[in-house]
Amino acid sequence: MTTITDILKLPRYSDIKLLTSPEQVDANKTIQSVEISETPDIEHYIPADVLLLTTAMSYTNDQQGLISLIDSLIRAKAVGLGIKTGRFIGEVDPAVIAYAEKVGFPLIDIPNTYSLGSLLHQLLNKIWGTRYEEISFALDIQKKFFSLLVQNANNQVVINKLSEIVKTPIILLNPFKEIMDSSKQFNQSGNPAQHYVNQIVQTMQEMPKENDSFIINGPKGHEVQISIIPIRVHTYFPHYLVIVNPEQIPYPISSFAIDQAAMVLSFVLFKNEKVSESQQSIATEHFKELIDYHSGPTPSARSFELNMKHGYLLSDHYQVVHVFDEAALEDAMPHLQQEERLVLASQWLQKHVPDYFANGLVLFFGVSKETVILVQRETADLDEQLMAMRSRLHENLDIQLIFSVGNPYTDWKRINQSYTEAKQVFEERKSNLQTQPILHYKDKGMVQLFHHLEKNEVRFFCENVLKDFAYPKEPALVELRKTLTVYLGAQCEIASAASALFVHRNTVKYRILRCEEILGHAVNSPSHSLNLRLALALSDENS
Structure with a gap:
């Protein structure tokens, strides 16, 4: 990871100066590449995070044009602009410097003694060398974590090892955003992991999906930077690696190194999950055997x-x-x-x-x-x-x-x-x-026997037995059907039916007489009561 600040600290570049005030601009953004251009419309031809070098020959007679160049570089997400002075322009106009400070964009003064081509190669070698160191470190981390995987290390061991490497607290959450494990720093009194997780869960619900870094309050009320890294054990419902104070992670640990650790952690979680499923399947198989044994028509002689x-x-x-x-x-x-x-x-x-x-x-x-x-x-x-x-x-x-x-x-x-x-x-x-x-x-008792019949056949049976009570719509018929159902359920006892319906006994007597008039027979006769009960149950199911 190389920044403008890192470059200016090197003795070999001691004569290269930052024109803008360090308090006014951010000179600590990572430089991903360096390019040379004299073209005013460079905005559409450079990648993000680039440091642009120029002689400013196009602005010899009009340095105000540099302001438009600065605006275009900001839109292109460039890191800064290095201007070689002493050839086409003697020095950068103070108005241009003031504007750059106003918009927070770093300007660098490169003396005329430098060849921009040579400086380009030197800076790229510095950036590539840094990347090589970061990649080498990341692969070393990957090797260490794969070793833990081979050794069947549990989640706690992996989390503590990662925390030890990045030198900052770490929490592992399951897809339900519950704590699975946390690093040793949270064992201290007054620093509970759950305090962080409560705020993290609330913030994750409120923030846009693409955000993976945000600020929460620590146990003592101070602001704490949080970074969230999804761990893909499942395709749609990830686990989450929570890194506390990611800004304090020392060089040469990069996001690539952490991604390598997260990838290995996903294998560890997957392996542990499959081991757990295997253990659980034994209990499930015993349950299946239990069901099969006692559901069989003739249980075997062996004991179970x-x-x-x-x-x-x-x-x-x-x-x-x-x-x-x-x-x-x-x-x-x-x-x-x-x-x-x-x-x-x-x-x-x-x-x-x-x-x-x-x-x-x-x-x-x-x-x-x-x-x-x-x-x-x-x-x-x-x-x-x-x-x-x-x-x-x-x-x-x-x-x-x-x-x-x-x-x-x-x-x-x-x-x-x-x-x-x-x-x-x-x-x-x-x-x-x-x-x-x-x-x-x-x-459902006997009702179950009718499930293989067509609905039309069941409806015909119900209407034939119950007449107007089969599928009543009128309130009076609905009330009579209810009384008939309760009366039969009370074994045709007037007092019990009246108590269940909260009405007088004479009311029940009158309603049952009305039912018998409609049905054309007595409801308590053995030859009819079974059919009535069955038809009432079936018409309830199919209403």
Whole structure:
């Protein structure tokens, strides 16, 4: 990294002077290249971060034209302008110098003793030599970090090593912007990493996407420069390397060197993630075996027990919750971004489910990208806890979880039944695109037998049995249908039905008589009540 200030400090260039005041201009921008030109319209022919050298021969009789040249160089994002004096112009007009100071653009006086061609080569050699040193250092860093990768170093070791090299604090965030690891500097009291992360997350939400550097307040209220580097373990949802006080990173460490370290870190994170997935898959395979064993028509003679090593627990409560992402609900084959969302949702649940369910077990199915939570302790506020998880994840990443819940059972040998119910709820919500956050399994009894029939056949049956009560629109018929449903549910007991409807017994009697008039038969006769119950349930489903 070479700047105008660096060049002017070299003894060999002691007679080259900065014409503009150092307090008025920034002479510390990195020079990427050096060029010579005598063309006034050079703006469109030079790269950014260039130091331009000129004899100013085009401005011998009109130095005011240099002001327009300065403006064009600023637009081209040039670093500065070196003018050789003593040949075409004796000295630079003070008005030009004053203007350059006003706009913050460095002007350099090059004595007539210099050949611009020779100076060009000398400066380029200096810049290229610096780049060689930076690249050499970056490759050395890459070698060190690949060595850590081979040695199976964990994230903490890699972060501490990088912090030691760049001599500044570092924080590693996961895609949910939660702290994975932080360097040793944050172990000190009064310097918590979470303080920085809280401000970083808020700033990242507010700032433009292209910004990767910004200012936050430190624990003591002082301003702290922050640099954010995405680590691409996933295509769409990166991890983040947070560098605190990047301006203090010493030479010859360059952004290229840090990029090399970030690249190796991405391999370390990917490897560690795959190791974690491999360990989790063992628990998932045991779950599949458990489901297959107890779902089979004739269980084999061998015994099958819960494997406590994988988080299973002997309990009197087992309930399966199927978890999916609302955005992926419509697609039979989720695309890559949606698959990543499902994988990340499962990873987040692995970490945070214990905060909500004691001894909850998270299982991930790699092929279908579905997640299952096995609740192994009775939870009175199950729905509230699921909604709390959904809300918390959505705050950290744009994922909206949906839950399909099976019934609870007291025997672990019936986990397969709870799983089958949860899966059935999910398949139904998928076919009907039901996006409610939580759906519970409801036992349909005999209604299930009619699912293979055409809707028209079911409708004909309902209308034939219920007459005007099949799909009523008029309020009076709706009220009579409700009374009929409650009456049958109360085993045709007038008192129980009246209590459930909050009406007088005589009102129930009158309504049931009206129902019997419309239906043409008594509603409590064994030959009719079963058909009535079934038709009421089916017409509810298909209304």
